[in-house]
Amino acid sequence: MxxxxxxxxxxxxxxxxxxxxxxxxxxxxxxxxxxxxxxxxxxxxxxxxxxxxxxxxxxxxxxxxxxxxxxxxxxxxxxxxxxxxxxxxxxxxxxxxxxxxxxxxxxxxxxxxxxxxxxxxxxxxxxxNMDLVNAQQARRILDRLVGYNISPLLWKKVRKGLSAGRVQSVTVKMIIDRENEIKQFVPEEYWTITGQLIAEGQTVEARFHGFGEEKVEIRSKDEVDEILKRIEGHPFVVKKVTKRERRRNPAPPFITSSLQQEAARKLNFRTAKTMMIAQQLYEGIDLGKEGTVGLITYMRTDSTRVSATAQTEAKAYIEEKFGSEYALKEARTHGKSETAQDAHEAIRPTSVLRTPDEMKAHLSRDQLRLYRLIWERFLASQMAAAVLDTMSVDIEVNDVIFRASGSKVKFQGFMKVYVEGTDDGGKEENTFLPPLEEGQTLQQQNIEPNQHFTQPPPRYTEARLVKTLEENGIGRPSTYAPTLDTIQKRGYVALEDKRFVPTELGEIVHSLMQEFFPEILDVEFTSQMESDLDKIEEGMADWVKVIDEFYEDFEPRLKAAEEQMEEVEIKDEVSDEVCDLCGRQMVYKIGRFGKFLACSGFPECRNTKPIIKSTGVTCPTCKTGEIIERKSKKSRLFYGCSNYPECEFVSWDKPIARNCPKCTAMLVEKKRKKQGVQVVCTQCDYREETDA
The missing domain is CATH 3.40.50.140 (Rossmann fold)
Structure with missing residues (x-):
């Protein structure tokens, strides 16, 4: 025993x-x-x-x-x-x-x-460690004081089932603020002029930069015409060539937030899925003869610190696999954010010798993909910097300056293993320029002016929202995934095209919170509260005092809200739809997943329908139905005919409201990892790039 x-x-x-x-x-x-x-x-x-x-x-x-x-x-x-x-x-x-x-x-x-x-x-x-325990208790009690006092108020004044959370409310505010920015955004016109020039038989792409030493933004077609008139008939002469060698360091090993962001960008994982799979890799995988082993270090951390043992093992592996020039001469240290606790190491493989290829037989597809991401990111963080040769060329034509720039990788370094993704999905490409010398005349091939308009700030993806929460010191590694999950379950926000949009219900609750509990929605206040919780953990603050300071201000606000908050009636908006069960008019209601159609005869008639989003495209199969958005059982978006089940047309790709110019068949938007969004024909080989 x-x-x-x-x-x-x-x-x-x-x-x-x-x-x-x-x-x-x-x-x-x-x-x-x-x-x-x-x-x-x-x-x-x-x-x-x-x-x-x-x-x-x-x-x-x-x-x-x-x-x-x-x-x-x-x-x-x-x-x-x-x-x-x-x-x-x-x-x-x-x-x-x-x-x-x-x-x-x-x-x-x-x-x-x-x-x-x-x-x-x-x-x-x-x-x-009672300091750690008290920090957790303080967070739990704070959240209870907020949630269990404000939620019943919302039930009484708005409707049952609502809730308000300390971190959740600020997160919803961020999403609503961003939506307001988008609505209020006024696009501004601007132009670019791109010249294709020939040097030694090679094309050099140069863009208008300005006049003389002055950089100039082009704001109108008149300004474009003036520049084109000014350069007409004049030679393009290389004025200045600047060559530099640039060193590029790798991204640090993962912390919780950066893992969630990169898994969203590169693997298309939701935040909760990333944490679930990371937990599995941490707790142990059966490796057959070797037994059950935890493949990664603890996945809830905000520190980029790496143990000396892991650094030594990685260095030996890199020298053997890639050569000594790819290994670090001295251990690299990464800066940490002001809010980082540094209690644990970064997220890394427990042994870099367990390569993803060797682990393939023991892992599910998603486990392998996440493990590979963590393994490659860590290995790259322990490798030498990449070296790039960059070249910037100023080309003068009648005192108008066009600028061309290019770079090429001289030494791959860490880039041989891994390059960090970007939020907008952009990719860094090598742009080679032929050898150019000052005084050299280039032949004009084409001059192309293009009109553009400034774009509003993008809606938050899960990755971008996690990054913003972290930058503002809101929440901690363990809270990001449950926070995003909760605000969706409450029906305050919804995901459209993988981006957060506030619902009508979310905006109603937010406006009440803004009026009666502004400090709960204040980013700085919430960030300071997180800082106070950290001080409790470090033994530098008393948990009772921290809560007391909060409650002293909160209690009078609560009493004022109970007396002054008026009841909000969310009126049902009457639709054009007629209930196919009882003949009454259907109305729009707000549920957990946003708006839906319900019979106005509820509770006698409980008929409901989803709101149909039309693409404006006629079904190519039956020619009478309209192609509409639908959702699979796993909430994946697809497109089907409105005459279903009589017509069974379906498409995972979004149809667009014009026909192929080559064969007149239906065009669809196809999302590809490397090319981005392309418009392609469903019948022939026609395709076109888009700016999406």
Missing amino acids: ADTLVIVESPAKAKTIGKYLGSKYTVKASMGHVRDLPKSQMAVDVTNNYEPKYITIRGKGDVLKSLKDTAKKVKKIYLAADPDREGEAIAWHLAQYLGLDTSQPIRVVFNEITKDAVRDAFKHPRRI
């Missing part, structure tokens, strides 16, 4: 650790938290230092009984939950439930689930 009990959160983690520790240890899973604030009441005593009232979580009876029964039979108990605030709180709650002495070293933490890391951690147990 084992004489030591180890408690972790999940069965997968328990299975992995159990194999490392051997028969003297029994490893059991608590299945996450075992105690929490009850859902049925506030459970925070504001008159007694905000004392929380914890209860055991419903449904955990069998788990708790098993833990208690095992605890009675062993000599030692270790609590090995994850190495963060949440994990520390889980350990503390388990200690309280099992009656353990928290003055004893019963807490074990490790940043990676490998045999050496786990065994070493058990040689150095520590006491439960």
Whole structure:
């Protein structure tokens, strides 16, 4: 019989650790938290230092009984939950439930689930860190005070089922602010003039820069005509050639937010999916003969720090695989943000020797894709800088300056393995310029003016929103995914073309929050609150005092809102649709997933329909129906005929309202990874590039 009990959160983690520790240890899973604030009441005593009232979580009876029964039979108990605030709180709650002495070293933490890391951690147990526990308690109590006070108010004044959260409310505000920016945006006209010039039989593309030393923006067609008139008939002469060698460093290894962003850009993963798969890679994968091993370090971190052991292993691998010139002479350090806790290492493979290709047989497709991303990013971060030769050329024509620039990779360095993605999906390309010398005359091939209009700021994608939350110090690595999930479930925002748009319901709730609880929506206030929680964790602030300072201002606002907030009636908008069950008029209602059509005879008639979005394209199969947007069971967008099921036309690609100029068949928008969006014909080989 084992004489030591180890408690972790999940069965997968328990299975992995159990194999490392051997028969003297029994490893059991608590299945996450075992105690929490009850859902049925506030459970925070504001008159007694905000004392929380914890209860055991419903449904955990069998788990708790098993833990208690095992605890009675062993000599030692270790609590090995994850190495963060949440994990520390889980350990503390388990200690309280099992009656353990928290003055004893019963807490074990490790940043990676490998045999050496786990065994070493058990040689150095520590006491439960109450600063970490209090930071988690403070966050939980703050969120409870906000949510359980404001939510009932919204139920009473707007409608049942609504809620308001501290971090969620600021996130919704950001999405609404961006939507308002887009609505208020006034496009400005501007022009570019591009010249195709010939040098030594090669084309050089140069763009209008200005006059003499002055850079000039072209704002109208008249200005374009004036420039074209000025350069007509004059030679294009190379005025200045500037050559530079530029070094480019790799991106740092992943932290939680950058992993979420890059997985969205490169793998098209939602934030929650990224964290779920990362958890699987962290907790352990069965590698056959090698047994179960955690493939990555802990995935909730805001530090880019890397251990000396991992750096040494990576350097040896790089020298052997690519050559010594690709390895770093000295370890590279990456700057950290002001809000970074630096408690854990960056997200990296637990061993760089476990290459993605070698792991392929043991991982699912998505696990492999995420592991490859983490492995390549880490390896690149430990490699030498890339070296690029850049060339900038000023070409003069009657005192008008055109500028051409180019670059080529002289030494690939880290770029041999990995290059970071961008939010707009843009790709860096090498632009080669032929050898050019000052005084050289170039032959004019073509001069092309183009009209453009400035674009509004883009709506937030999940990646861009996570980046903005991080930059503003809102939330922490563990909160990004649940925050984005919650605001969608509440129906405050929706995803359209993978970008967040506020719903009517979201805007109504936001306007009430703005009027009565402006500090909850204040970015600086929320950021400062996160900073205060960090100070509690560091032992530099008292958690009761932090909450008290918040509640002193919050309580009078709450009383004012209860007295002054007027009821908001969300009136149903009557549609042109008639209910096909009872003949009454259908109305637009707001639900969890935005607007939908419902019978005005509810509750007698419960007929509902989705709102149909038309593409304006006639069905090419039946010629009478219209192609409309539909959603699959997994919420993937596709296009089908309005005459379904009589007509079964479907397309994953969006049809557009014009025919192919070559064969008159239907054109569709096709999204391709490398080429971006292309318009292609469904019958012949016709295709055209778009600016989308």
